[in-house]
Amino acid sequence: MTVLDAATLRPLVPAVIGVLVRRGADFAAAEDAVQEALVDAWRTFGEDGSAAPRDLKGWLVTVAWRRFLDVVRSDAARQRREVVVDAEPVRGPAENADDTLRIFFLCAHPALTPTSAVALTLRAVGGLTTRQVADAYLVPEATMAQRISRAKRTIAARSLDRPGDLTTVRRVLYLVFNEGYTGDVDLAAEAIRLTRELAALARDPETDGLLALMLLHHARRPARTRADGSLVPLAEQDRGLWDTALVAEGVAVLQAALAQDRRGEFQLQAAIAALHADARTAEETDWVQVVQWYDELLEVTGSPVVRLNRAVAVGEADGARAGLAALAEVDPALPRHRAASAYLHEKDGDLATAARLYAEAAALATSQPERTHLTKQAARLNSPPRKVVE
Known part of the structure; x- marks a missing residue:
């Protein structure tokens, strides 16, 4: 029995649209016709899909094509065009x-x-x-x-x-x-589903690298925010909450992609994410290797954001002073520059400068969770130390 839920129907949509376009429908009309065919499927077979045909895709192609023809015929006089159809498409495999x-x-x-x-x-x-x-x-x-x-x-x-x-x-x-x-849609999960589909079709190492990156980031999602919605920095995350199955899959996909020796930015980003996932604690992170991957990523992209993130990694690998020196080469107008500078100054022991920079970074933050997190960091450093009562 076919269950007509989103997991069954959504993967069929682009292929059915593609068949209609290949037969002569323009994209907009094909997309509209397929949406109507999906509604027909729900109405005809119900959610349990008890009467659904084995070849659901073939059924959708047939119904969507008929819908398209109906629109074309009704609009023929106005649009002054016609679609030549030799015969009604037969229902059957349309893969x-x-x-x-x-x-x-x-x-x-x-x-x-x-x-x-x-x-x-x-x-x-x-x-x-x-x-x-x-x-x-x-x-x-x-x-x-x-x-x-x-x-x-x-x-x-x-x-x-x-x-x-x-x-x-x-x-x-x-x-x-x-x-x-x-809303009611998990866009991160949807992006992973679509990227899996694209990776299977494209058979391209950089697409695999993107899939690996998504899987490794998504694995950390349960630990990324607290119950009140506030952000949890990577170093403070409970790694026991990370999804180990997603981590394992992401690493396996990445290794296969890197083995093809056609590296791109998503593969390199995934390699950095894999090093974080591999460390049992934040202190055990191989920061020297992280910097090496950032060097390669910077070579490929030339991105100022990569240069900023690399400076923080240098601060972890070689000390705060080295990190601040690397940060000095980054445009200070870049988003999150003040936050990175605040972190490195705190690591270097300059708490007054760090507190000021955290407050400035909070004022520039583009999301409420980020603003709240940075404000708390500034408040933490501005608070006088508590006296220990013996």
């Missing part, structure tokens, strides 16, 4: 991995803004409803519907036959992952 991969590429097309690419990916590849995507990004459903419609119009004329850009797709999925959990 084509390339279709799914091409839909990934279309939804992350460089012509789209990052926000539009993320929204369209969640809708057309992830199979989420417009309401779910809107809730996840804390915007009205009408606003998200307009954003998705504009995105579909932007890529309507894009050819499905052109080679896709895996780099852009990976960046879009990483943006989804970093949104974490909002």
Whole structure:
């Protein structure tokens, strides 16, 4: 018996859209038709799926294609176009991995803004409803519907036959992952699901590196916040709460990717995350090797954020003074520069400067949990030490 839940239906969405587009439907019309077919599936078979066909994907293709044809025929006079159909597509296996991969590429097309690419990916590849995507990004459903419609119009004329850009797709999925959990959809888990699918299709070490990075970061999620929502720094996290199965999987995926000797930024970031995951305590972290991976990552990306994180790692490996010297080479206008400087000054024993920098960093923080954490750090250093009563 087929259970018609999200786990069953969502993976089918991009492949079904891809089949319709390959048959001649434009992307926007194909996506709309597939959404209607999904609704038909729920209405026809119910959640228990007791009467669902074995080839659910083939059924969705057939129903979605009919929906598409109905729209085309009703709009033929207005749009002055016609779709030539030799015969009604027969129901049956419709598997084509390339279709799914091409839909990934279309939804992350460089012509789209990052926000539009993320929204369209969640809708057309992830199979989420417009309401779910809107809730996840804390915007009205009408606003998200307009954003998705504009995105579909932007890529309507894009050819499905052109080679896709895996780099852009990976960046879009990483943006989804970093949104974490909002609304009734766990975007981090959804990003991992989609990245697993992409990795199976692309067979590319850097995509595997992205999957490994997500798994290793997601493994630490249970220890990352307290019950009141406040942040727990990596060094203070209860490592017993980390998901060891996700860590093991992430390390295995990473090792296989690195073995191909085609390193990219996600593989290098994952290698750093793996070193943190490998240490039983914060004190046992191999900071020298962390710095080495940061050196390689800096070579690949030239990113000022990487340079900032490297300075903190240098402070752990070679002492606070060395870390501050490395930080002096980083643009002080960079977000979190003051927080890193505060940490290194505290490590060096300059508590007054550290307290001032923590307070300045809190004022510049872009999220409430981060602001609260930095404010507490400043207050901690400004509080007079308690006298011990004998």
